[in-house]
Amino acid sequence: MAKVSISEAARLTGKSRTTLHRLIKTGELSTCAGVRNSKMIDISELIRVFGDISSTTVEQPEEQVSGQRVTVSYTANEQLVHSLKQEVEHLRTLVSAQESHIDSLKQSLHLLEHKKETALPVLPAGKWWQFWK
Structure with missing residues (x-):
């Protein structure tokens, strides 16, 4: 008969x-190897253990998703997006303030370096101990 994955079973x-994994571990439900050694369960084995399977098997493509439900309302998402946009704007303001502060510190450092170059004392010509005479 047909073999199905544990999720499909x-x-x-x-x-x-x-529950199925527990039954497999205790030996009440047997499995067989499928593609790439994945565990597959024969439908006849499911019928043996659980009795008549009420739902019919309908094959769906694996990439098709069925039974999706929206768990969060749109208004909650909109509120979250709005608060995140406000936070981004606040962070941009902080970054801009930090960049202007860095620029002012660079200018101050440049001025200090410039003052050092011109503020060096000029010693009189001659030997250094003659300066003390």
Whole structure:
């Protein structure tokens, strides 16, 4: 018969994957190797353990998602986006203030370096000890 993955078997039987893994570990439910040695369960094995499977097997492409639900309202998302935009603006203001502060410090440093060059004392010509005479 057809073989299904553990997730698909959980969906078919209405049991959780954890329950199926526990039954596999205790030996009550047997598995077989599938593609790339993944655990697969034969549908006849599911019928043996759980009885008649009420839902019919409908094959869906793996990339198709079914049963999506919106868990967060749009207004909550809009509020979050608004608060994040405000935070970004605040951070931009802080960065701008820091950059202007850095520029002013650079100018101050440049002025201090310029004063050092011109403020060096000029010693009289001759030997240095003659300065004390």
